[in-house]
Amino acid sequence: MNLELSVSALRSGQALQISGSKSETNRLLLLQALYPQLLLENTSDSDDSEVMRKAIAGHDAVVDIHHAGTAMRFLTAYFAIQDQREVVLTGSSRMKERPIKILVDALRSLGADINYLEAEGFPPLKIKGKNLTNNKVSLAADVSSQYISALLLIAPRLEKGLNLTLEGRITSVPYINMTLGLLREIGVDATFDHNVIAIKPGPQHIAARTLTVESDWSSASYFYSIVALSAIGTKITLSSYRESSLQGDRALADIYQSLGVRTIFEDNRIVLHKQTSNVKLQTLDLNQTPDIAQTIAVTAFGLGIGCHLTGLHTLKIKETDRLVALQTELSKLGANVRVTDDGLTLAASSSITPYVKIATYSDHRMAMAFAPLALKVPLLIGDAEVVSKSYPNFWNDLQSIGFEILPDAKG
Structure with missing residues (x-):
C-alpha cells in the first residue's frame, strides 16, 4: 500500500493517546x-x-x-x-x-x-x-x-x-x-x-x-517533528508520559527545545508547543538514543538547517541499513547528505522536491520519520503499512490532526 500525503491546515490543540512503549x-x-x-x-x-x-x-x-x-x-x-x-x-x-x-x-x-x-x-x-x-x-x-x-x-x-x-x-x-x-x-x-x-x-x-506501561517516546518523536515543522503557536498533546521516564528517547524533550519545541509535562501528559523559529545547527551524539536519528535528520532537512549526527553504528544492522537508507531518500528530496559507518552529516538547504516517493525498506521508522515533511510538500510513502511494526494507528492519528492521506493512484 502506497500513500500520498499532504497538509493544507494542521489542527493545533489536538490530543492523542499513544500506545504503550x-x-x-x-x-x-x-x-x-x-x-x-x-x-x-x-x-x-x-x-x-x-x-x-x-x-x-x-x-x-x-x-x-x-x-x-x-x-x-x-x-x-x-x-x-x-x-x-x-x-x-x-x-x-x-x-x-x-x-x-x-x-x-x-x-x-x-x-x-x-x-x-x-x-x-x-x-x-x-x-x-x-x-x-x-x-x-x-x-x-x-x-x-x-x-x-x-x-x-x-x-x-x-x-x-x-x-x-x-x-x-x-x-x-x-x-x-x-x-x-x-x-x-x-x-x-x-x-x-x-x-x-x-x-x-x-x-x-x-x-x-x-x-x-508508559506510552512510547519513539512514537512521540514524529509529533515532535510535526510541531517543529509547523507554525509558531502550534500545540499537540500526547498521553501517557512521565517526566521521570525509563525510556532513553525521553531525550527528545531536550533535543527539540533547540528546534523550537517546548515540552510541558502535566497530568501524565506532554504538551508539545512550537515557540520559536530561531533554530540552530544540531551536532548530536545519539549513541544512547539511535532510534530517533531518522526523525531528527528529517526534521533538520524540513527546517532547512544542517545537522551532524554521530554514535549511530548500530543503525547499520536494523531492519535496513538506516544510514544508507536515509542518505538515499533524503537525496531524492534534494538534500546533500554524507554518511559514515558511525554517523550522518546533512548540509543546510532551502528547497524540497515535491511528490517524491519515499522507499521504506521494510522499516517502520523510515515511513514515520519522513511523513512530517508533508507539512512542507506533498510526498508519497511506499509500503505504508510497515508502520504496524511499532505504531499501527499512526496514519489514523495523522489524519486526526489534519494530514490528508490518500491511496497513491499510481501505485
Whole structure:
C-alpha cells in the first residue's frame, strides 16, 4: 500500500493517546512469562509485541518472528532457559542477515545449547532449553543493547544469577537502565557498577501486581517533528508520559527545545508547543538514543538547517541499513547528505522536491520519520503499512490532526 500525503491546515490543540512503549512492553512480556503474577496495562499494540505474546504463549516447534529484532534477541535468551523445550527460532530474510553471534556466544558460555541452522552467526537458531548453571559472562558493550538486555531479563531465573562484564564503550545505556529498572520494580536485586552488572537469583514467585506501561517516546518523536515543522503557536498533546521516564528517547524533550519545541509535562501528559523559529545547527551524539536519528535528520532537512549526527553504528544492522537508507531518500528530496559507518552529516538547504516517493525498506521508522515533511510538500510513502511494526494507528492519528492521506493512484 502506497500513500500520498499532504497538509493544507494542521489542527493545533489536538490530543492523542499513544500506545504503550514497545521497548517496555517486550521486556515486561518476557518477565510476565517468568512471573505470571505480573499483570500489564497499556501494553503496545505493535506487531513486534504481538509476535512476543504469540511466541511466549504458544507451543510451536518453529517460531517465526518476521522482522522483530527485539523479539529475536529476547526470545533467544528466553527459549535457552525453557528446560525440556526445543524450538527453531527464525524470521524474515532480512532477519537472517542480522547478526546474533555475540548473544549466542554469551548464552553458550552460560551453558546454553544453541546451534545455527544456516549461516554461522545468524538466524535461524535451533535452541534446546536447559537449566543454565554458569553465571559469569563478558560481552562487547558497543553492540546492540538488546543483547545485554536479553541476558539481564533471564538472569533472575538462572541458578546463580548473573555477573555480566561489559567491555568497551557502552551503547544505549538508557535501554540497559530500563531493563534494570523493570527488574528492580518486581523485586530483583540488580546493580550496575562501572562496567559490571550483577543480578542475584530472583524470587521464585512475586506478589500479584499491575504495571502500567508508559506510552512510547519513539512514537512521540514524529509529533515532535510535526510541531517543529509547523507554525509558531502550534500545540499537540500526547498521553501517557512521565517526566521521570525509563525510556532513553525521553531525550527528545531536550533535543527539540533547540528546534523550537517546548515540552510541558502535566497530568501524565506532554504538551508539545512550537515557540520559536530561531533554530540552530544540531551536532548530536545519539549513541544512547539511535532510534530517533531518522526523525531528527528529517526534521533538520524540513527546517532547512544542517545537522551532524554521530554514535549511530548500530543503525547499520536494523531492519535496513538506516544510514544508507536515509542518505538515499533524503537525496531524492534534494538534500546533500554524507554518511559514515558511525554517523550522518546533512548540509543546510532551502528547497524540497515535491511528490517524491519515499522507499521504506521494510522499516517502520523510515515511513514515520519522513511523513512530517508533508507539512512542507506533498510526498508519497511506499509500503505504508510497515508502520504496524511499532505504531499501527499512526496514519489514523495523522489524519486526526489534519494530514490528508490518500491511496497513491499510481501505485
